[in-house]
Amino acid sequence: MTNIYSKLILKKGKEAPIKRNHPWVFSGAIYKIEGTPKDGDIVNILSADNIPIAMGHYQNGSILARIFSFETVEVNTSFWYQKLKKAYDYRKLIGIINHSETNAYRLIHAEGDGMPGLIIDIYNTIAIVQCHSIGMHKIRQSIVEGLLQLYGDRLEAIYDKSKETLPFNYATSIENGYLYGQANSNIILENNLSFYIDWERGQKTGFFLDQRNNRQLLTKYVKGKNVLNTFCYSGGFSIYALNAGAKLVHSVDASSKAIEWAKKNVELNSSKGKHEAYVDDVLKFLQKTTNTYDVIIVDPPAYAKSIKKRHNAVQGYKRLNALALSKLPAKGILFTFSCSQVIDNALFKNTLFAAALEARRNVRILHHLSQPEDHPINIAHPESSYLKGLVLYID
Numbered sequence: 001m002t003n004i005y006s007k008l009i010l011k012k013g014k015e016a017p018i019k020r021n022h023p024w025v026f027s028g029a030i031y032k033i034e035g036t037p038k039d040g041d042i043v044n045i046l047s048a049d050n051i052p053i054a055m056g057h058y059q060n061g062s063i064l065a066r067i068f069s070f071e072t073v074e075v076n077t078s079f080w081y082q083k084l085k086k087a088y089d090y091r092k093l094i095g096i097i098n099h100s101e102t103n104a105y106r107l108i109h110a111e112g113d114g115m116p117g118l119i120i121d122i123y124n125t126i127a128i129v130q131c132h133s134i135g136m137h138k139i140r141q142s143i144v145e146g147l148l149q150l151y152g153d154r155l156e157a158i159y160d161k162s163k164e165t166l167p168f169n170y171a172t173s174i175e176n177g178y179l180y181g182q183a184n185s186n187i188i189l190e191n192n193l194s195f196y197i198d199w200e201r202g203q204k205t206g207f208f209l210d211q212r213n214n215r216q217l218l219t220k221y222v223k224g225k226n227v228l229n230t231f232c233y234s235g236g237f238s239i240y241a242l243n244a245g246a247k248l249v250h251s252v253d254a255s256s257k258a259i260e261w262a263k264k265n266v267e268l269n270s271s272k273g274k275h276e277a278y279v280d281d282v283l284k285f286l287q288k289t290t291n292t293y294d295v296i297i298v299d300p301p302a303y304a305k306s307i308k309k310r311h312n313a314v315q316g317y318k319r320l321n322a323l324a325l326s327k328l329p330a331k332g333i334l335f336t337f338s339c340s341q342v343i344d345n346a347l348f349k350n351t352l353f354a355a356a357l358e359a360r361r362n363v364r365i366l367h368h369l370s371q372p373e374d375h376p377i378n379i380a381h382p383e384s385s386y387l388k389g390l391v392l393y394i395d
């Protein structure tokens with residue numbers, strides 16, 4: 001097959017990661033570029049001896065290309081539909097599509113589904129598309145056509161929320177908005193609990209679907225307990241705790257909008273427990289609170305988005321978790337998380353060990369936590385494993 005795409009020719013030996021199916025081509029691996037690719041263009045990737053080994057989207061930066069095919073193919077609407085269908089079929093296999101108690105899930109998880117730079121979350125009858133690469137944003141019409149072919153009239157609307165996640169110079173020329181239809185409802189169901197989702201103003205695509213299994217696990221430990229949910233956002237962990245019989249739940253977030261949504265979600269779900277919400281900086285709240293909690297959830301935003309910020313992030317996680325551990329009594333439980341991609345499981349565990357030493361607490365690990373099955377991890381791309389967590393029991 002011949003095509004007119006520009007070529008990225010690799011330096012000798014630099015094809016090894018690609019031959020192991022790693023989907024990133026770093027700028028330092030390039031020997032020369034034939035043609036004049038623009039951001040978002042499709043490019044052919046060739047070994048040093050001029051053999052085609054992959055195709056991807058070009059974008060100027062440290063990652064020069066994101067690979068969507070490890071063979072030469074015809075890239076058209078049908079190609080992208082097959083990618084979507086493969087992801088859809090996988091979600092059917094794991095039982096998340098047409099689930100009686102949950103109608104919100106991730107359909108496309110970027111590299112985890114062979115579509116680097118693309119996230120698609122399904123909220124009942126609404127699909128939220130979030131592009132992290134210009135190449136994926138440029139093919140959004142093919143994505144719309146593929147989604148409509150897959151879902152038909154089960155899909156009410158498709159919303160593009162990519163402005164915040166694309167490079168600034170490109171993002172200035174686009175706006176978020178509906179690519180198809182219009183939403184009539186913002187309420188989803190997760191494990192038989194109702195949540196209001198604001199995908200236009202909320203973080204990420206509107207909700208943290210990656211914590212679904214971990215929220216469910218929390219229900220084992222909260223009956224009759226006092227619970228503190230820090231960085232609560234729209235109250236996911238709080239709602240699960242209340243509906244599992246928690247006596248008291250405090251939700252804390254620095255965002256007043258998030259606290260509004262958390263209160264709204266408490267109202268959507270009947271429970272007997274008491275809920276109080278606070279707009280406050282989590283560290284300051286932990287430092288000044290005199291309340292006693294049996295269970296604390298610590299789920300902060302990513303403290304590090306690059307390797308060079310990793311050390312400061314580790315110190316931040318340590319300080320935060322040491323403070324949380326100091327507020328828990330014996331037999332208390334801490335659910336703690338990191339979504340920083342550059343903090344791996346081993347480093348996160350060591351950071352928690354340091355926090356326990358600083359807080360002078362003896363702890364046991366009850367559970368190792370990760371992202372759910374609809375956020376698949378590409379075994380050739382360890383970076384797609386980003387969410388890690390531990391449940392700690394205080395002796």
